[in-house]
Amino acid sequence: MSKQLLTKVGMVVLLFVVVPAVLMAFDRGYFYQIATIAAVFVLLAASLHLVTGVAGLLHLGHAAFYGIGAYVAALLGSELEIGFTLGLPAAGLAAAFVAFLVALPTMRLISIYFAVATLAIGQMLYLIFLNWVSVTKGPNGVLLFSGIDFFGFDIESEIGIYYVVTAIMALSVVVLYRLTNSYYGNALRSLREDDQCAAAMGINVTVLKMQAFVISAFFAGLAGALWAYTTGYISPNDFNFSQSILVLAMVVVGGLGSLPGAVIGALLLILLPEVLRDVGDTRNIFVGLVMFGAILFLPKGLFGEVSALRFARRILGSGWSGSADNREVGWE
Amino acid sequence: MLDPYYLQQLTIGLSLGMIYALMAIGFTLIFGVLNVVNFAHGEIYTIGAFAGLLMIATFGPPLLAVLLVVMAVGALAGFGLERLAFKPFRRFSDEASMKSRAMREATLMSSLAMSIVARESLELIFGSQFQSVDLSYLINKQIQLGPVTIVNGDLIIFAVALVMFLGLQWLLKYSTIGLSIRAVSNNPLGARYCGINTDRTIILTFVIGSVMGALAGILVGLYYGAIYPSMGFTPGIKAFVAMVMGGLSSIPGAVISAMILGITESMATSVVSSVWADMVAYAFLLITLVFFPQGLFGARRERV
């Protein structure tokens, strides 16, 4: 068995055999809950990774697209009784559509201007969630009683929900992974390194940025829908500016430009506050200090881009034989 | 003749704008020198307010003394912030590292981490509620000006903002320190080659910017009588918006944009529900970005 296959199989076994086995052995709803939240945020961080990590565009309003997904799923479920099977893709598509609309005028912007534009978009969407009472129910939030019905099968057990959420998360992460470790991904990286140079090489910078933004919003929308289906109640505060910053922190702490880094960052920032629960009221100070320490001592993140790319090449193997001289991509 | 109702709303907008401007000046100064966003500026503002609060509660000195102490605390906080959250990321001084986006984003995150630690610590020590302030210190004594009502705080804030603004303009234009700040802002490597101590200049900028932030904190805290650990968040976002609208590194631009923002908000409130007032501010920002990409008053930039 080759090494690449081993890693792939290892991950699948970890996600679908080891973790569920541990969960079932303890059989504690608390652990299931943390596993589900972690899966949702891993997906969210992975989707932001595409825009911020790979294409190098600082995105300060990601939580809003996550919110659109959650609202679409919850409102379809509670108002029109459209279940999970249709609601999930609808949530992703709705988020992608809104992203497309707002991207039309703003995608020409670069660097800090882009960041501020996404901040404004995120805040505007949040204000809509909060104040458009007749549609979003405003601050009352939306109650969603239907659970996950997967092509007609009602999934009720904890382990079933875990499998559905994790499978969707894993599938999305694989898609994002293939996307970023491909020639398309390299084109996106060229935007980050020098967009003028990329344009000179014949890359349509604006279109490419827009694609990255829309795809990222699609996966954020999926994450939102998963959150809505698993908690059963959403309200605007789940999607405010601090959530955008939290997701951004996950991507940065893990290592900007590295998908495994984003995943690790998400796991760290979700699990750490839980582990520190016993510390009591000071636990958020610890979270801040850990974040600071991670950035200070590992400026390239816990799992930086270079090691990530090396890792990607090992896994994807032959797909990357193109880089003949074995030169590393990314900064270093 | 304007309807007194709109005149009053305009006055409120101006005073709101002045408050945003007070915060935006320091924020823009710090952004200008390193080209990085300082997420912890809002916490400097909060620390300033709490320092003033402690002074008032323990000694009860005249207002001027309170302000001086607050400025000293702000200077110290700015110095500490720069040392902890920004200095470590300047250890590589070669050209590639200085231009690297990764370095810039690292300081963004480190200042964010610092701001979390500062806010949570304040919450732990003081609790997250509004702190009680000796009411005689509040600067909200009513003054009637014809059909409109203002308070003495409006005048104080206007005076302080004006002094800050003019002082800073003078400093930047006519003093050696200002010259080196502008040099570092323009080209840090070039400045270093010319024998400017960039490290010292950056610290100095942080100290000046943070003194202004802390001063803004205590003044606004006393203006509203509302001092609490997360008080810096909203003004921080507004200052950020004003800075971008003004063209990033232009202090006059930021001040004027802050005024526009304040007036827009209060005028919007007079027409639509106040919950949508922020929407107008953000819409304004987006329009600025799309149609005036170099900011309303910014220096011409190559591209944005």
Place this chain on the structure above:
Amino acid sequence: MILSRRLTVSLALAATVAPLAGWAQDAPIVIGYQLPLTGNTAQYGQDFKSAAEIALEKFNASGALPVPVEIIYEDSRSDAKEGVTIARKFVDNDDIVAVLGDFTSTVSMAAAQVYKKAGVVQLSQTASHPDFAKISEWQFRNITTQDQEGAVNAEWMHEKGIEKVAVIAEQTDWGQSVVKGFTTPFKDMGGEVVFEEFFNRGLADFRSIITKIDETNPDAVYTGFFYEDGAQFLKQMEQLGVDIPVYSTSAAYNDKLIELSGEAADGLFLTATFLPTREDAGVQEFVEEWKSLHDGAAPGQFPAQAYDAVNIMLEAVVRAYPDVTRESMREAVAATTDFPGVTGNTSFDENGEPLKELTKATVENGEFVEVK
């Protein structure tokens, strides 16, 4: 799987109980309390905790039960994500027979989904979302709904001959219910609502809204805010020289309101269920105890709510004892009738809604006084 868990638990229980029946009875009865101990709303959560500790200490010292009762506190930060996680954690802990909390309706309702599924009784001291108690038979609250408070306020204003009222409230589920609870009965009485608006919680500057209210010339303003926003609103009313009587709800009832706004608070009218000055042994005992812990500051409405919630729960434990299970606790809480708390007598109707009497109060010379 659920069956197997139950089986395991009961087997484990049987194994412990059988040989040591006498000893096992001494194991404390555990109640969970989820509340915001950090974050933006920590001040409320810390007050709840303090009130709960007073109630619990008194109860355990009283010897009403041969076994002690324990409360486990978990911090939710008023974040739905954390609230649900805590709910799961509480449900897992088989020792926990009932749960108190959370503070905001958002978090309480997100957590309620978990308690509903697991079958644990949840009593919130403050969740006022109109649908909260309707989620399932497991949800209860001991705070009055705004339908009740709004009706009392409307009646009160009507008696005073007030016809035109401006209504503002915070943009939260609670604020929405404040407006609805007041305007419906007030309009039925023939009153006119000339202005209706919401504001975002923590808004620093109310001056634009106040100017707008003044423009519509109402006879009174009815407000739905907590004490911090309330203090800001009242101060800025005075600052702008706008002199319109303000009516409010029990949420504004807190000494901090007066402390933060000074003279501007004078003349505020509000309804309340708790008055620390009331001549009642239970109230005075709580107020004394609270003052000794908080530098002489009197407790507000919310700590009193928490104090009562804990006592209702403890009374339910006594009622269910010795068979204290999650099922029996639900029955015991539902059976609460005329519980004599510091916020008045509490009974639950079939939906788990409390029925309470409201008193009217006003601020005079920097103090809350009851209006007879």
